[in-house]
Amino acid sequence: MNTRAGDLGYFVFERSRRGGLRRAFIILLVITGLMLYVGGKVKIVRLGYQIEALEREKKDLERANGSLRIEASSLSSPARIESIAVKKLGMVRPSKENIVVVKRKRTDTNSEIQGAKFK
Amino acid sequence: MERRGRILAVLLIVGLGFALVALRLVYLQVYDRAELASRAERQQERLVKLAPKRGTIYDRMGRELAVSLDVDSVYGVPSKIEDPSEVARQLSRILHENPRMLERKLAGDKHFVWLSRKVEPAEARKVKDLDSSEVGLQAESRRFYPNKALAGSVLGFTGMDNEGLEGLELAYDKTLHGVSGWVLAEKDAVGRTVFPGGPGFQYRLPKAGHDIILTIDEVIQHIVEKELDVALTKARARGGVCIVMNPGTAEVLALAVRTLTRTGQPFNPNEPQHYRPEEWRNRCVADAFEPGSIFKPVLAAAALEEKVVHPLERVDCSAGKIKVADRVISDAHQHGVLTFTDVIAESSNVGTIKVALRLGRERFYKYITAFGFGRKTGVDIPGEISGLVKDQRLWSGVSIGSIAIGQEIGVTPMQVAAAYCALANGGMLMKPYIVAEIVDRGGNEGKKFQPQAVGRVMSEETCAKVNKMLQRVVEAGTGEKARPSGYTAAGKTGTAQKIDQRTGTYSKKYYVSSFAGFVPAGSPKLVILVMVDSPEGVIYGGSVAAPVFKSIAEQSLAYLQVTPDDMGDRMLLVTTR
Numbered sequence: 001m002n003t004r005a006g007d008l009g010y011f012v013f014e015r016s017r018r019g020g021l022r023r024a025f026i027i028l029l030v031i032t033g034l035m036l037y038v039g040g041k042v043k044i045v046r047l048g049y050q051i052e053a054l055e056r057e058k059k060d061l062e063r064a065n066g067s068l069r070i071e072a073s074s075l076s077s078p079a080r081i082e083s084i085a086v087k088k089l090g091m092v093r094p095s096k097e098n099i100v101v102v103k104r105k106r107t108d109t110n111s112e113i114q115g116a117k118f119k
Numbered sequence: 120m121e122r123r124g125r126i127l128a129v130l131l132i133v134g135l136g137f138a139l140v141a142l143r144l145v146y147l148q149v150y151d152r153a154e155l156a157s158r159a160e161r162q163q164e165r166l167v168k169l170a171p172k173r174g175t176i177y178d179r180m181g182r183e184l185a186v187s188l189d190v191d192s193v194y195g196v197p198s199k200i201e202d203p204s205e206v207a208r209q210l211s212r213i214l215h216e217n218p219r220m221l222e223r224k225l226a227g228d229k230h231f232v233w234l235s236r237k238v239e240p241a242e243a244r245k246v247k248d249l250d251s252s253e254v255g256l257q258a259e260s261r262r263f264y265p266n267k268a269l270a271g272s273v274l275g276f277t278g279m280d281n282e283g284l285e286g287l288e289l290a291y292d293k294t295l296h297g298v299s300g301w302v303l304a305e306k307d308a309v310g311r312t313v314f315p316g317g318p319g320f321q322y323r324l325p326k327a328g329h330d331i332i333l334t335i336d337e338v339i340q341h342i343v344e345k346e347l348d349v350a351l352t353k354a355r356a357r358g359g360v361c362i363v364m365n366p367g368t369a370e371v372l373a374l375a376v377r378t379l380t381r382t383g384q385p386f387n388p389n390e391p392q393h394y395r396p397e398e399w400r401n402r403c404v405a406d407a408f409e410p411g412s413i414f415k416p417v418l419a420a421a422a423l424e425e426k427v428v429h430p431l432e433r434v435d436c437s438a439g440k441i442k443v444a445d446r447v448i449s450d451a452h453q454h455g456v457l458t459f460t461d462v463i464a465e466s467s468n469v470g471t472i473k474v475a476l477r478l479g480r481e482r483f484y485k486y487i488t489a490f491g492f493g494r495k496t497g498v499d500i501p502g503e504i505s506g507l508v509k510d511q512r513l514w515s516g517v518s519i520g521s522i523a524i525g526q527e528i529g530v531t532p533m534q535v536a537a538a539y540c541a542l543a544n545g546g547m548l549m550k551p552y553i554v555a556e557i558v559d560r561g562g563n564e565g566k567k568f569q570p571q572a573v574g575r576v577m578s579e580e581t582c583a584k585v586n587k588m589l590q591r592v593v594e595a596g597t598g599e600k601a602r603p604s605g606y607t608a609a610g611k612t613g614t615a616q617k618i619d620q621r622t623g624t625y626s627k628k629y630y631v632s633s634f635a636g637f638v639p640a641g642s643p644k645l646v647i648l649v650m651v652d653s654p655e656g657v658i659y660g661g662s663v664a665a666p667v668f669k670s671i672a673e674q675s676l677a678y679l680q681v682t683p684d685d686m687g688d689r690m691l692l693v694t695t696r
Binding site: 095 | 182183186188189190240258263265266267269337338341342345604605673674677682683686
């Protein structure tokens with residue numbers, strides 16, 4: 001009695017020239033499939049390693065960025081800026097005699113304009 | 120037959136054995152399943168906590184004052200170490216830790232032990248170079264204060280596990296800390312943590328803390344700390360405080376606390392372990408002191424509001440002393456007959472007490488409490504105290520005289536600064552605040568803090584009169600050294616005797632020298648309070664604290680680009696169309 005399983009058995013194991021070709025084709029197909037599967041897996045693992053390495057690099061860069069931000073903050077502290085301005089560049093605060101305040105009085109609106117504002 | 124019987128017997132025994140195993144399996148898998156499963160979970164699973172990133176603290180212009188950064192901590196695996204003393208010796212050279220302490224930690228069969236937390240990057244690199252499987256690095260978040268000691272007492276500091284321990288770090292710990300995450304990891308046969316991944320992987324990502332933006336201005340804070348340090352060194356003082364506020368809103372623009380420290384350096388929150396608790400305490404809110412004469416404007420405001428005196432009314436201070444109940448109170452310098460304005464300008468105790476007696480204790484007490492003395496200001500700095508104000512029903516006969524000149528009353532510097540804000544802004548007492556905004560980096564709406572009025576203390580008319588009187592103090596009174604170049608100013612000097620702890624009486628050696636005022640007097644932009652604790656040599660507030668006020672006012676107003684209002688002939692008026 002021919003069943004579907006029997007058909008398959010005949011297809012795979014029939015000893016004939018056509019059967020040999022079929023077998024070779026099927027084996028080739030299986031091997032190709034396996035290679036593609038393994039290749040894909042290897043690719044995924046490699047990409048995983050790459051992602052991990054990049055993640056680590058990103059983390060290191062973020063950490064370096066944080067360190068640099070703190071360093072920049074520290075270097076731009078008012079105490080340091082004032083120290084450089086006074087000691088290295090010889091800058092001084094303007095005295096009262098060095099300042100002239102100019103007030104503009106507009107004749108049309110009779111209002112005074114001043115530049116200063118409170119931040 | 121015998122042989123067949125033996126085979127059957129063997130088969131029976133084997134079958135019985137299988138049946139027993141099957142029964143045991145059914146028992147374990149069905150009856151005892153729940154208990155065994157939970158025991159296995161306990162043995163195989165580990166909840167790994169993921170710390171959130173702590174929020175950043177910025178000044179009002181967005182400059183970083185406190186930042187968190189990932190750094191390395193060094194751990195050891197004692198169960199893998201064969202020679203703990205050798206490893207300890209190697210590590211002690213790198214980490215500068217006690218080798219015996221390291222060896223003690225590395226002995227034993229634990230799978231994990233911290234050796235040094237949050238180490239410097241150079242140290243971490245050297246540990247990494249060891250390339251050892253017995254010692255490793257684990258990233259942890261560490262708090263950095265880039266400006267070192269700047270605003271140290273305000274910011275406070277955090278502990279090893281990033282929890283706020285002092286200052287704003289403590290007050291806003293919940294806001295800054297964020298929400299911890301976790302990962303349900305598995306333990307392998309030797310107890311190492313394995314992260315399974317894949318479907319069913321249970322975790323919750325940590326949620327970073329919110330950032331906060333302060334009302335503090337880094338530049339004004341620097342000016343204040345620098346000038347206070349200069350004054351304290353010059354006066355050989357034990358300490359001092361200074362507060363700068365915006366009188367219209369009661370925003371704290373700068374707050375500096377200085378005290379004698381073991382290291383001789385101001386408190387640096389990067390290294391809290393080098394300081395004692397009293398060295399990082401924020402004395403602006405946590406300590407009460409007798410204010411002395413800087414309290415006289417409170418009496419002046421009350422008396423003028425109640426119309427018991429006029430600014431130009433003449434008060435006889437020629438005796439130089441006055442007897443109140445059983446105590447005789449004297450003036451530091453003898454004066455003749457003075458107008459009430461000059462009573463304040465010359466800081467006459469006698470004249471002030473005479474006016475206080477006219478006002479009476481009930482009305483005076485009403486204004487003292489209206490100015491906010493005797494209760495917390497509500498500023499968002501931890502450790503605030505109420506000060507010491509006795510109920511007027513408990514005042515002795517001399518109390519009204521003593522309190523009028525700033526004795527027999529305990530106030531915090533923050534209360535004084537808030538009271539002077541009311542004097543500067545037209546009579547409205549505002550609630551001081553130091554956090555301007557909470558920023559939610561997660562995209563949700565943050566929170567902005569607005570100025571809050573506590574209540575009106577006096578009319579604008581009275582306030583204007585007190586303002587004029589306080590301008591007189593700076594123009595021709597005890598506060599002449601407070602006059603900033605190019606700006607008008609108003610304020611009051613104070614020289615308060617401290618209580619001698621041994622005798623319980625007023626000390627003749629230790630004083631608190633102070634100056635409180637606002638600039639420019641016409642349209643005040645800044646209220647500045649300077650207090651110097653126990654100066655040596657010259658002790659008067661007009662000589663010790665007033666020059667600090669002047670320096671801070673000049674530099675801060677220039678920084679804020681406030682147009683000078685007192686330039687004399689250096690002011691040009693240009694008419695344009």
